[in-house]
Amino acid sequence: MSEETLAKAYTPAEVEGKWYQTWEQRGYFHADVNSPKTPYSIVIPPPNVTGILTLGHVLNNTLQDILIRFEKMRGREVCWVPGMDHAGIATQAKVEAFLKKEKNLTRYDLGREKFLEEVWKWKEQYGGKIIQQLRTIGTACDWPRERFTFDEGLSNAVQEVFIRLYNDGLIYKGHRIINWCPKSRTALSDEEVIYRQESGHLWHIKYPYADGTGCVIVATTRPETIMGDTAVAVNPTDERYTGQVGKMLLLPLTDRQIPLIADEYVEKDFGTGAVKITPAHDPNDYEVGLRHNLEMPNIMNDDGTMNAAAGPDFDGLDRNVARRLVVEKLEEQGLLVKTEDYVHQVGYSERGGVPVEPRLSDQWFVKMDVLAKPAIEAVTSGKIKFHPDRWVKTYLHWMENIKDWCISRQLWWGHRIPAFYCEKCGEVVVAKNAPEKCPKCGHEHFRQDEDVLDTWFSSWLWPFSVFDWPKDTPELKHFYPTNTLITGPDIIFFWVARMIMAGLRFMGKIPFEDVYFTSIIRDEKGRKLSKSLNNSPDPLDVVATYGADALRFTIIYIAPMGQDIRYDNKKCEIGRNFANKIWNVVRFRLQHGTAPADWQDLSSLKASELRPDDQWILARLNRITKTMTKDLDEFDFNDASKAIYDFIWNEFCNWYLESAKPALSAPAGTTCATLKVFDYCLGTFLKLLHPIMPFVTDELYHQMGFCGEKDSIMLQPWPQAISDARMQELGATESVEQLNAAKYDLVRAVRNLRANYQLSTSLPLDVVISPASPEAKAFLDLDHDALAALLNAKSLTLGEKPAGPAGVAVSAIGNAFVPLAGLVDFAAETARLQKQQTEAEKYIATLQKKLANKGYVEHAPAAAVEADRAHLAETEDKLARIREQLAAFNS
């Protein structure tokens, strides 16, 4: 293996598929319920069975995967339960469209049973694509535990919950105004209605008094419901109508008379101050209707067309057509006073995409206030934490104003409501199966409720139903409550809030401790990703082009907590280039063979063998180890990605690796302490990076021989920082760290000089360094080779300024002189030094002003003041040396 060389560039496609298969086959993703380790569990937000992978899923699932891999390395027994949602409306609509296209059939042509067979068939054939797609991004899901919200166990949980809530009086059937989707022909919950601002009209219509004494003018946005009016209401204090309340009005376009009533609900100042009341087609009107005991005629069919009650002229017309016809007729009859342009909010069906119709009907509801109470407490008390925590406010606002949840749907694809009606007396029995006999009349024939349940009625049980609740399974005991939930803030009400309620109600315990709300991904212009805009990149294409690790890293790198992110494919170059960089570190390292078996054992290392750069990188490694651990612990994924990126690219590659080249290519390079330190850092940062970039890190871990073929980086323990005491022993002290950093400043200054003289970086130079102090000299003397390598010096001497013309680079640790026979451009050199002089003077002025401020010296932390004083002294010294050089030029 040591003779093998890696390709010059990393090709993700060659390793990613291989590793995923290996991990899965070896069972690394599978949790042992009997493990003595502390459990850590996550349940996946189940994607719709109709779904395909989007960037949103990539972000969401990458974050979960990072936590799972991190916690596994930290020694926990991790269990990430995957699964899918049967997604009632979405799936039914999809299959209906499919059947229409393929066979020109509607669900009504097939009938309920046949249709459901078709849905299952469709599910087997086309459903669940997303589950396969998830594997391409590396998700460490416990696949043998995959669940479906419509499988037997979960269906059982749904029935159980329905029955329990019914028996507890928290589920009831009610005759109410609900949101109706005329396209899917079903009731919806309030959450499934999306309000959009629309420009429409406010029509002013005359309602003549029956006694011929004039008329009331009513303003409405929905003239087509006029046939459903059963009153006109005004505010009781409205003087315009004093004495008129109680009189009858002729309802236009009909032969009916309706009363003028007074109700507080009406705002005097809006419109004309008079409102037509249509109790069966408006939630507010319904309330008014109840208060005034009004008739509630329903004038629409379930598909949004008008019915016979709307009168022969309108029967069968679509509601929009009816609206135009009503307006036309009113105009003809001279009853239309005016038409005003009017911008208002119109509720649309989330799935159907059509305006919802408020509709009076019999539906099942869950009484929510009782369930909400403990769920509010769980969050306010901090037992459940939200990240970022501002979502708490949103959550509480909704919970404290919660309304009953309409859970029945007039669909076929879903959990059938476990309610049975006696065919004789109508008695309702809520149970898993129809009773033998009616408890009331003894009749033996029952008919099950036709309706199914809202999809979310199964989703809200997910954290425990996946472990086969209500059975008392070992999984349930071991993995519930789960630890972390990662989801989008768009389903905080649909799902998160309801899971908390269900968890507390049925398990008596919160379902998760931490909820992390992900960013919303937008396109480069800030628009939401959507099919219609065609601005939604296919993650599989991205993976094919850049690699899964690249996509994972990039998306984490650009997604700060709680902010929307602007994504475009080009950004994946960040991740791709980073993977390539690491690949090449290993490619470089393998020139010296693979790692020795004891590469992780630093116990034999002595300070005397270490170069300052070795000590410096160990200090930096310790720092990044702590940072990564803390960041992942606190869900600061974005910070973690930036920290490890900077460590590897900047500190390790740009500085350490370059400094190590002479030591490694020396005859003893393969046994030297530097190699040991190199390997230790490399192995450690591969482990630190593994949760974010699982594929390339495992591949390289193996390439390096850091573990055996049969082993994996996934199974390695999470890195621990080296103890402070041991760091002292190794001479990796803070002062060495600082001196070494100052050394790098000097290198930068020389490189700057080189650039100014347009001296190629590949041209070796003679460099003379005059250290600024004996301490600096002692330090620089420790390792000339590394310094020479960083400077690309062909000779390096410590001493006085050489005779003859030379360029000079001034830094805190000393001056560096580069003899430039015949090349020195005095004007340019003077300009460069003057610029440095100005900068130093400016800085000194800033510091002096600060230190002269009594308030600062008295109030600021002592460390800050001290640091400033040190900077001041250092900069003053530097300035003096700059001036000295300037003077030398001008003499």
Next chain:
RNA sequence: GGGCGAUUAGCUCAGUUGGUUAGAGCGCAACGCUUACACCGUUGAUGUCGAGGGUUCGAAUCCCCCAUCGCCCACCA
């Protein structure tokens, strides 16, 4: 009508208890194929931290107000 978020370099964004000469990536300019990497290296330029007040010795950071953009919630027909 309430609530929340955003406004920092040409672009996309970091900046965690107020205290380094305000940072990164991309882009840009100059130089360089130095045997890990051109998916690279070196060097460099660029910011009145949205406007205005206030608190403080000190504000990108805290408070007030305003502006612009975005999201969520809310029954004004």
